[in-house]
Each structure stands twice: as C-alpha cells, then as structure tokens.
Amino acid sequence: MGAVARSRVLAAAGAGALALGLGACGGGSGGDGSTGGTSDGVSVVATTTVLGDVARQVVECGGGEVRTLMPVGADPHDFSPSSADITAMVRADLVIANGLGLEESLQSALASAADDGARVLELAPLLDPLPFGEHGHDAAATSGSDGGGREDPHVWLDVSRMAKGASFIGAELADVTGDDAYVTCGEQVSAALSETDTEVRDILAAVPADERILVTDHDAFGYFADAYDFEVAGVVIPGGSTLAQPSSSELADLAQTVRDTGVRAIFANTANPTALVDALANEVGGDIQVIALYEGSLGPEGSGAETYQGMMLTNAHLIADGLTGVTG
Numbered sequence: 001m002g003a004v005a006r007s008r009v010l011a012a013a014g015a016g017a018l019a020l021g022l023g024a025c026g027g028g029s030g031g032d033g034s035t036g037g038t039s040d041g042v043s044v045v046a047t048t049t050v051l052g053d054v055a056r057q058v059v060e061c062g063g064g065e066v067r068t069l070m071p072v073g074a075d076p077h078d079f080s081p082s083s084a085d086i087t088a089m090v091r092a093d094l095v096i097a098n099g100l101g102l103e104e105s106l107q108s109a110l111a112s113a114a115d116d117g118a119r120v121l122e123l124a125p126l127l128d129p130l131p132f133g134e135h136g137h138d139a140a141a142t143s144g145s146d147g148g149g150r151e152d153p154h155v156w157l158d159v160s161r162m163a164k165g166a167s168f169i170g171a172e173l174a175d176v177t178g179d180d181a182y183v184t185c186g187e188q189v190s191a192a193l194s195e196t197d198t199e200v201r202d203i204l205a206a207v208p209a210d211e212r213i214l215v216t217d218h219d220a221f222g223y224f225a226d227a228y229d230f231e232v233a234g235v236v237i238p239g240g241s242t243l244a245q246p247s248s249s250e251l252a253d254l255a256q257t258v259r260d261t262g263v264r265a266i267f268a269n270t271a272n273p274t275a276l277v278d279a280l281a282n283e284v285g286g287d288i289q290v291i292a293l294y295e296g297s298l299g300p301e302g303s304g305a306e307t308y309q310g311m312m313l314t315n316a317h318l319i320a321d322g323l324t325g326v327t328g
C-alpha cells in the first residue's frame with residue numbers, strides 16, 4: 001500500500017515532484033543545516049499510528065524521520081508514554097498530536113514536553129471539529145455521559161479532513177525547517193488522500209440509504225457518519241472514550257435500539273477486546289455479526305490496514321460488506 005500511495009503521489013505531482021524528491025534524497029532538507037535536530041533532516045514525533053503514517057508520507061517526500069509513540073494496536077485513549085517517549089518529544093523538531101482529549105494518558109506528558117520547549121502541532125482542532133453527539137445516537141448515551149458538547153477528537157475517520165491535515169503538517173514542517181519543499185509534499189499527500197476519500201465513497205455506495213446505520217463499540221464514528229452519510233444509532237461505551245462501561249440497563253436499551261434498526265452487523269474495535277460488543281450481540285439475539293474495525297490504530301503487516309489509506313479502505317469494505325450481508 002505504501003508503494004502504491006507513493007507512486008500516486010508522484011503521478012499526481014508530475015515533474016516538479018521528481019525534482020523535489022531527488023533534491024531531498026541527495027542532500028536532505030535544509031542542506032545548510034540551519035535548523036532541525038539531525039543532520040539528515042527534520043525529526044518528527046507523532047502520537048498515534050494514524051498521524052505517524054500521514055506524517056511519514058509527508059516526511060518521506062521532503063526528508064527527515066518520524067518516530068511514532070504508540071505501537072500498532074494501541075488504543076489512543078489508553079496509552080501511557082515511557083520516559084524514552086518523553087525524551088523523544090522534547091528532542092524532536094516537531095511533535096504531532098491529535099488533541100481534543102484523544103490522548104488521555106499522554107496529555108500531561110505533551111504539556112510538559114511543550115513546557116520544555118517542544119513544538120507541538122495538535123491537528124484535530126484545526127480540522128473543523130464537531131461536537132460529540134450530533135449524529136442521532138441520542139438514546140444510547142444517558143444523561144451527562146454523552147460528552148456534554150465536548151468536541152469529538154476522532155477526525156481521522158473522515159479522510160477528507162485528514163487530507164487537509166496533511167497540508168497542515170507540510171506547512172508546519174516548512175515553518176520549522178525554513179524549507180518550502182515540505183509545503184509541496186504536504187499538498188501531494190493531501191491529493192493522494194483526496195483520492196482515497198473518493199475510493200471510500202465508491203466502496204460505501206454499495207450500502208443503500210436506509211441501511212446506512214452504525215452501532216459501534218464507542219463514539220468514534222461521528223465524523224465518518226457526517227462525511228459519508230451514515231447515522232450512528234448507538235454506541236456501547238458511553239462518554240466518547242473507550243474507558244468506561246455501560247450499565248446493564250443501558251445495554252438492554254441499546255439492544256432494543258439495534259433490533260429496531262434491523263442492522264445485520266455491529267462494530268467492535270481492533271484495538272480492544274470485543275467482549276462488550278459481543279455482549280450486545282447476545283442481548284440482541286438472532287444472527288447479528290460483530291465486525292472489528294480499525295478505529296484508533298493502523299493494522300499489523302499483512303492486514304491491509306498498515307497504512308492510513310489502507311486502514312480507511314479496509315474499514316469501508318468491512319462496513320459495506322457487514323451492513324449488506326455480503327460476509328454473512
């Protein structure tokens with residue numbers, strides 16, 4: 001997938017990009033070494049695997065290196081950094097975080113790294129954030145547990161937002177290094193992601209309008225629903241994070257909601273055990289499927305979801321097949 005994405009980037013950008021790529025390979029960015037932490041180009045630390053992969057694509061074009069703090073399969077809501085991670089953040093030229101409270105167990109480390117002089121780019125607040133709970137899942141979340149108007153951090157599940165994010169990363173790297181090549185690199189990755197957005201729409205077109213209903217483990221799909229015209233009918237874990245538990249009466253109410261929707265599949269999270277979603281499926285009864293999606297993390301090698309583009313295309317196929325009963 002990486003090679004495919006890269007070739008698309010080059011194809012989209014034409015001869016200018018080739019010249020740029022050769023320049024970056026030959027001498028690294030900022031050949032006079034005026035800025036940056038390493039002689040090989042800019043040094044970037046990203047928090048999540050999604051941000052790490054998008055940043056990698058920009059940095060591969062312009063020169064430099066990206067270290068991703070979270071391992072593949074980590075839940076961003078529940079990741080605590082090591083002391084080496086904290087050192088890496090302070091030493092990096094740029095730290096790219098999601099923000100809006102996603103990295104719950106990383107927030108104090110991010111704040112203290114910023115206090116120690118780290119430059120932190122929080123991407124989600126720049127990508128037209130939406131409040132939690134705008135997508136019709138009123139019944140599942142009970143009083144006071146639906147995020148209370150907080151902004152939803154799960155922006156990456158709308159590929160068009162991450163296309164804008166790639167441009168922001170490129171512009172920020174150009175500002176950090178003084179090398180405008182990163183602006184062009186960011187635009188190239190952005191163009192590649194816009195193509196992926198179109199592919200996602202094409203895959204999801206298989207789902208009829210009245211079957212575009214999502215029931216998921218936690219409230220991660222607000223942006224996805226908004227972008228791709230789905231309704232979130234309910235979520236198992238209240239409060240917008242993965243770090244809570246539904247009561248048995250909430251689960252029973254949600255099961256009734258799910259029966260009323262008639263959906264063929266409900267969705268779990270590859271980064272967490274499926275027990276809660278399995279419990280909901282048992283409560284619903286019948287032969288409803290539980291399908292795990294790549295929500296907060298890329299997938300492992302061989303999963304098809306090892307790049308951000310691959311992750312979103314895989315999710316689109318899983319959702320389309322699950323809701324239309326193709327895999328049933």
Ligand SMILES: [Zn+2]
Pocket residue numbers: 077154218219220240241242295296
């Ligand atoms: Zn989440």
